[in-house]
Structures are given as structure tokens and as C-alpha cells.
Amino acid sequence: xxxxxxxxxxxxxxxxxxxxxxxxxxxxxxxxxxxxxxxxxxxxxxxxxxxxxxxxxxxxxxxxxxxxxxxxxxxxxxxxxxxxxxxxxxxxxxxxxxxxxxxxxxxxxxxxxxxxxxxxxxxxxxxxxxxxxxxxxxxxxxxxxxxxxxxxxxxxxxxxxxxxxxxxxxxxxxxxxxxxxxxxxxxxxxxxxxxxxxxxxxxxxxxxxxxxxxxxxxxxxxxxxxxxxxxxxxxxxxxxxxxxxxxxxxxxxxxxxxxxxxxxxxxxxxxxxxxxxxxxxxxxxxxxxxxxxxxxxxxxxxxxxxxxxxxxxxxxxxxxxxxxxxxxxxxxxxxxxxxxxxxxxxxxxxxxxxxxxxxxxxxxxxxxxxxxxxxxxxxxxxxxxxxxxxxxxxxxxxxxxxxxxxxxxxxxx
Numbered sequence: 001x002x003x004x005x006x007x008x009x010x011x012x013x014x015x016x017x018x019x020x021x022x023x024x025x026x027x028x029x030x031x032x033x034x035x036x037x038x039x040x041x042x043x044x045x046x047x048x049x050x051x052x053x054x055x056x057x058x059x060x061x062x063x064x065x066x067x068x069x070x071x072x073x074x075x076x077x078x079x080x081x082x083x084x085x086x087x088x089x090x091x092x093x094x095x096x097x098x099x100x101x102x103x104x105x106x107x108x109x110x111x112x113x114x115x116x117x118x119x120x121x122x123x124x125x126x127x128x129x130x131x132x133x134x135x136x137x138x139x140x141x142x143x144x145x146x147x148x149x150x151x152x153x154x155x156x157x158x159x160x161x162x163x164x165x166x167x168x169x170x171x172x173x174x175x176x177x178x179x180x181x182x183x184x185x186x187x188x189x190x191x192x193x194x195x196x197x198x199x200x201x202x203x204x205x206x207x208x209x210x211x212x213x214x215x216x217x218x219x220x221x222x223x224x225x226x227x228x229x230x231x232x233x234x235x236x237x238x239x240x241x242x243x244x245x246x247x248x249x250x251x252x253x254x255x256x257x258x259x260x261x262x263x264x265x266x267x268x269x270x271x272x273x274x275x276x277x278x279x280x281x282x283x284x285x286x287x288x289x290x291x292x293x294x295x296x297x298x299x300x301x302x303x304x305x306x307x308x309x310x311x312x313x314x315x316x317x318x319x320x321x322x323x324x325x326x327x328x329x330x331x332x333x334x335x336x337x338x339x340x341x342x343x344x345x346x347x348x349x350x351x352x353x354x355x356x357x358x359x360x361x362x363x364x365x366x367x368x369x370x371x372x373x374x375x376x377x378x379x380x381x382x383x384x385x386x387x388x389x390x391x392x393x394x395x396x397x398x399x400x401x402x403x404x405x406x407x408x409x410x411x412x413x
């Protein structure tokens with residue numbers, strides 16, 4: 001992928017990706033802050049700011065109106081590792097996007113009314129998506145089972161809703177001025193733009209914003225897991241469900257792609273081992289899948305499935321373990337590794353079809369420390385060998401490294 005990079009004096013990293021096949025432009029601003037950067041006593045702040053950043057700034061009382069008037073749209077998302085804001089505009093209205101995005105970095109309004117409104121929105125989201133939805137609280141319970149030290153042990157929405165309920169304006173301002181500064185962000189401008197145009201607009205709108213204090217991240221390292229963990233919960237859900245996780249490398253880990261393909265062999269699609277055995281052959285599950293968390297710091301290989309009526313968790317555990325042992329003992333079938341490689345490579349290539357996705361990927365790889373990694377991803381996938389995959393299965397999928405949440409459906413009395 002072709003791109004150019006320059007840095008402003010205030011530390012803002014700027015990536016320009018020209019694509020003149022369309023008359024649109026994307027402005028993507030990624031902040032190097034997520035829920036992993038929160039205090040255990042004050043969680044949910046990164047996600048709260050995803051909402052607050054749309055509540056007005058010094059010169060813009062309503063963020064959406066001026067953007068919509070020039071034919072643009074916008075949104076944002078938060079993860080444990082970063083917070084991302086993006087806008088798509090007709091390329092001849094690119095400066096509007098620069099004006100809007102720079103103004104809320106420079107001077108968020110900190111209106112008490114906005115804080116109260118967005119606090120209520122987040123609380124309602126917590127209730128609807130996590131507490132009042134079937135299996136919605138599964139990861140709220142699974143995270144602290146799998147993580148004992150690292151801040152991945154709480155969800156992006158927060159560990160407890162009371163942390164948002166009790167957040168003060170001083171708390172909010174302190175979090176903003178620590179993290180939402182130019183030297184803690186990556187700006188990607190993609191589409192029908194030129195490097196000179198972006199340099200001019202970046203200097204004009206973002207250049208005057210002062211840098212913040214260096215944000216030295218010193219997160220606790222998760223200790224190696226040496227014992228099997230499990231938790232049984234009961235809820236008003238239609239079926240019993242299990243979630244089993246194993247620790248894996250972080251995004252820059254040497255074996256990240258190997259472990260990603262390992263999860264695909266186990267549970268990606270209907271041709272995967274777990275689907276063929278537990279859904280099609282044994283008919284114990286109505287669905288099963290495996291994936292990785294994809295986190296920057298050491299993450300998780302995840303296996304989860306829904307049990308059919310009358311099936312016990314013990315039966316499912318036994319067969320999952322047997323399938324893992326079969327993989328380790330007998331290796332891969334002919335063509336199995338090639339199949340998952342093709343799926344993985346295709347997913348990466350398809351993720352770069354849309355202009356917005358390209359901008360987001362460029363921002364994230366830059367945040368990781370090396371933008372050029374975006375061009376080496378397929379090569380890294382293609383280089384994975386069967387020996388590496390089996391070796392990682394032995395090291396990563398042992399019972400003493402597993403954490404399993406057994407989610408029981410309430411039985412009628």
C-alpha cells in the first residue's frame with residue numbers, strides 16, 4: 001500500500017494515502033488510549049470519551065450538523081487498546097473535517113449538561129447490551145477469570161457502572177488532557193487528496209495545538225497461567241453456552257499469526273475440526289467457533305459453543321479436549337493449513353478494499369510502531385508451517401492454561 005508519513009512539531013503522526021479513484025476522502029484520527037489505560041478504580045473512561053467527543057467543542061456546539069451540511073458522515077469506536085474517530089467527506093470539503101476534528105482535540109467543551117447526558121447514554125448502553133441481553137454479561141465475567149493482573153480484566157464499557165455514575169468533571173478533564181493530545185495520536189488522511197494538501201491543512205488546523213506530557217505506559221504484566229480455571233453462572237438464556245480461552249501472544253508476538261491460524265483450524269467455519277466433530281458428527285452443539293482477541297498486548301484464543309438440549313458440559317469438554325489432542329498427536333490433514341491460510345489472507349486483503357478500512361489499518365499499524373507491517377501481514381501468514389502450528393498447540397492449549405465460563409440456562413422448577 002502506498003502512503004507517505006510526516007510528523008508535526010507537536011508530535012502528531014500523519015499518514016497520507018492517495019486514492020484518486022473516488023471523489024471522497026477519509027480523515028481517521030486514532031488515539032493511543034483504550035480501557036487498558038484506565039485506573040482499576042475508574043474504568044469505562046475511554047468509552048465515555050467516545051461519546052463526549054461528539055458533545056461539542058469550543059467553536060462547534062453541534063458536531064454532526066456542519067458535517068452533514070457538506071455531505072459527510074462520521075462515527076467512532078473504542079477498544080481496550082485505542083480509541084478511533086473517523087469522518088468520510090466529499091474530497092472538496094476535506095477542510096471541514098480538519099476543522100471539526102482539530103477543534104475537539106484542542107478544546108472540548110466540558111459542558112456539565114453534556115457529561116450528564118452522555119453518562120446516562122453509557123449507563124443505558126451498559127444495561128441494554130451487557131445486563132439485559134442474553135449472554136451479554138459473559139465477557140464481564142470471563143475477563144477477570146482469564147486475567148488477574150493486566151487491565152484487560154475489565155471490559156471497554158467498564159468494570160462497574162458505578163465508575164461512570166460517580167465520574168466527576170475533574171476526573172473527565174484529567175483523563176482528557178493526559179491522553180487526547182497530538183503526541184498521543186495518529187492522523188490518517190486517505191482518498192482523493194494530495195500530500196501537499198494534507199501537509200498544509202494539518203499544519204493549519206493541528207499544528208497550533210500544544211503537545212501534552214509524554215504518556216509513559218507501564219502496565220502490569222500478566223503472570224503465566226499454571227492452573228485450570230472455571231466459573232459456572234446461571235442466567236435467563238435459551239441454551240447452555242461455554243466460553244473457553246487460552247493465553248496467546250500480543251499483536252507483535254513472534255507466533256501471533258501461527259496462533260491465529262491455529263484458532264482457524266479449530267473453529268473457523270463449517271469445515272473446521274470442532275464444527276465437524278461437535279456440530280455435524282456428534283450433534284452435541286448447535287454452533288461452535290474459535291477466534292483470537294487480536295489485542296495489542298498478550299490476548300486470548302477463544303472457543304465457544306451453544307449446547308443442544310440434554311447435552312452436558314462434561315460431554316463437550318471431553319470432545320473439545322480430544323480434538324485438541326488429536327491435532328497435537330496426528331498433525332494436520334492434507335490441505336488443512338492451506339485452506340485456513342487462504343481464508344486468512346483473503347480476510348486481510350478484503351479488509352483493504354474499503355477506503356475507510358485502509359485508513360484504520362494504517363493508523364493501527366502506525367500505533368504499533370511500524371506502518372510497513374501492513375504490507376508484511378500476508379507474507380507472515382503464508383510463512384506459517386505445520387510444525388509451528390502443532391508446536392503452538394502443545395504450548396498454548398494445555399488444560400492448565402485454560403479458563404472456561406459455563407453459562408447455564410435457568411431450568412424450570
